Amino acid sequence: MNSIAIKMINRMSMVALSLLGFFLCAANVAAMDNFKSLEQPNILFILVDDLRTELPVYGKDHIVAPNIDRLAKESVVFQNAYVNVPVCGASRASMMTGIRPTESRFVGYQARIDEDAPNAIPLFSLLKDNGYFTQSIGKVMHFPDDSKDGWSVATWHPRLALARGKGTGHRNYQLEENIRLFKKNRKGPAYESADVPDNAYYDGQITDYAIEALEQFKNAEQPFFLTVGFLKPHLPFNAPKRYWDLYDPAKLALSDNPFLAKGLPKQANHNWGEMRKYVGVPKSPELMPDELALKLMHGYYAGVSYIDAQVGKVMDALRTKGLDKNTIVVFAGDHGFFLGEHGFWAKHSPFDLATHTPLMVKLPGNKVRGNTDGLVEFVDIYSTLVDLLGIEPPAQLQGSSFAALLHDLQAPGKQAVYPRWQKGEVIKTEKYAMTEWYGNKGGVQARMLYDHSNDRAENNNLANDPAHKKTVDALHQKLKTMMENR
Numbered sequence: 001m002n003s004i005a006i007k008m009i010n011r012m013s014m015v016a017l018s019l020l021g022f023f024l025c026a027a028n029v030a031a032m033d034n035f036k037s038l039e040q041p042n043i044l045f046i047l048v049d050d051l052r053t054e055l056p057v058y059g060k061d062h063i064v065a066p067n068i069d070r071l072a073k074e075s076v077v078f079q080n081a082y083v084n085v086p087v088c089g090a091s092r093a094s095m096m097t098g099i100r101p102t103e104s105r106f107v108g109y110q111a112r113i114d115e116d117a118p119n120a121i122p123l124f125s126l127l128k129d130n131g132y133f134t135q136s137i138g139k140v141m142h143f144p145d146d147s148k149d150g151w152s153v154a155t156w157h158p159r160l161a162l163a164r165g166k167g168t169g170h171r172n173y174q175l176e177e178n179i180r181l182f183k184k185n186r187k188g189p190a191y192e193s194a195d196v197p198d199n200a201y202y203d204g205q206i207t208d209y210a211i212e213a214l215e216q217f218k219n220a221e222q223p224f225f226l227t228v229g230f231l232k233p234h235l236p237f238n239a240p241k242r243y244w245d246l247y248d249p250a251k252l253a254l255s256d257n258p259f260l261a262k263g264l265p266k267q268a269n270h271n272w273g274e275m276r277k278y279v280g281v282p283k284s285p286e287l288m289p290d291e292l293a294l295k296l297m298h299g300y301y302a303g304v305s306y307i308d309a310q311v312g313k314v315m316d317a318l319r320t321k322g323l324d325k326n327t328i329v330v331f332a333g334d335h336g337f338f339l340g341e342h343g344f345w346a347k348h349s350p351f352d353l354a355t356h357t358p359l360m361v362k363l364p365g366n367k368v369r370g371n372t373d374g375l376v377e378f379v380d381i382y383s384t385l386v387d388l389l390g391i392e393p394p395a396q397l398q399g400s401s402f403a404a405l406l407h408d409l410q411a412p413g414k415q416a417v418y419p420r421w422q423k424g425e426v427i428k429t430e431k432y433a434m435t436e437w438y439g440n441k442g443g444v445q446a447r448m449l450y451d452h453s454n455d456r457a458e459n460n461n462l463a464n465d466p467a468h469k470k471t472v473d474a475l476h477q478k479l480k481t482m483m484e485n486r
């Protein structure tokens with residue numbers, strides 16, 4: 001169904017649709033199918049924690065992800081989607097409100113909508129107010145009680161399951177030696193391969209709950225907005241052994257740019273504190289040993305394949321329950337991740353690897369599918385969904401709809417998108433990515449500029465090259481204008 005059709009239908013009240021459904025019950029199956037195609041669409045929103053664009057659909061065929069690939073083949077895949085802040089809680093809070101992060105809003109992993117933007121209407125609240133049944137399973141908001149009135153039913157969140165777990169919190173170790181180690185030190189290893197069923201870990205349980213929810217939605221009269229937030233491949237890289245076995249360690253290759261970019265300002269350096277918290281990872285300022293780096297890459301890939309299998313189960317459930325024909329599916333990471341590039345690990349950085357993440361959207365009945373290079377940012381997701389549904393957007397929205405790209409892969413994307421991290425503000429255009437670090441009094445203290453047309457890996461900082469002064473000045477002006485208006 002195209003957006004115009006969806007909008008037209010949305011103008012009909014839910015009551016009218018129910019009555020229409022009543023009369024059509026007496027009609028034949030074909031008429032029923034027609035009716036179903038006219039219903040207000042459901043939304044299945046799948047979020048994956050710390051997901052790189054290292055997937056077959058992003059040209060990385062060494063990753064085993066057949067289910068994400070299958071979904072991608074039915075979707076519009078955004079090759080250039082950027083989060084607005086590369087840390088879990090803040091990224092999700094910004095996305096779910098359509099409001100940009102600033103130095104004081106949506107900053108860290110514990111960011112809350114109801115504290116940082118108390119007057120904002122979260123996407124799930126707006127949909128609930130517009131007749132949707134809204135439900136959150138897994139890690140969607142960092143705190144399950146953030147803006148909780150917007151959910152129709154209590155959230156199932158790993159945080160709430162901890163009491164029933166094995167006492168290792170979100171780390172969720174299954175091997176006895178790791179559980180013992182964690183209980184003794186409050187620290188454990190950065191990875192684990194355990195010969196356990198998928199639902200021994202939280203992500204398998206999240207899948208089971210999601211399938212249960214879809215079963216309940218099968219015959220419901222209300223449209224649903226179901227958000228399913230998977231925890232892997234976030235650290236620690238714990239996954240059932242069968243997913244580790246999909247990769248031959250002898251074939252894993254270290255990153256080909258484990259060095260700092262040429263001309264890098266000190267502000268851009270990154271000490272990967274999140275990774276160093278784990279047992280066996282060297283303390284600062286030691287470098288990552290190659291052998292451990294390969295093990296961690298193996299664990300990250302196992303986590304991606306584990307999640308791929310969960311995505312497959314959820315999508316199969318959507319299909320077998322007949323819900324796929326009337327459900328918009330959004331699949332997204334919450335930011336990227338370093339696996340040794342520039343010598344960095346984890347996220348928390350304005351570099352492309354931390355801010356570039358997968359995004360794909362499957363519209364029911366949409367014949368347009370495939371890759372689009374159009375530039376989009378996560379603050380646009382809210383605007384896009386309300387545009388598709390024909391719901392009046394709230395005044396708070398700072399993004400814009402990318403629905404045009406869902407109907408025309410060649411439609412123009414944004415001229416620029418704007419991630420940020422701590423004191424660093426980024427402007428990313430089709431050709432360039434520039435970061436400016438601002439001092440407490442507002443002046444620019446350092447810059448980095450990369451030409452993505454020939455240096456997407458960001459190895460050569462051009463910010464201080466006089467030949468690029470005009471580019472720096474133009475990008476600076478554009479960035480300042482955005483900062484003054486957010």
Ligand SMILES: [Ca+2]
Nearest residue numbers: 049050088334
């Ligand atoms: Ca994350």
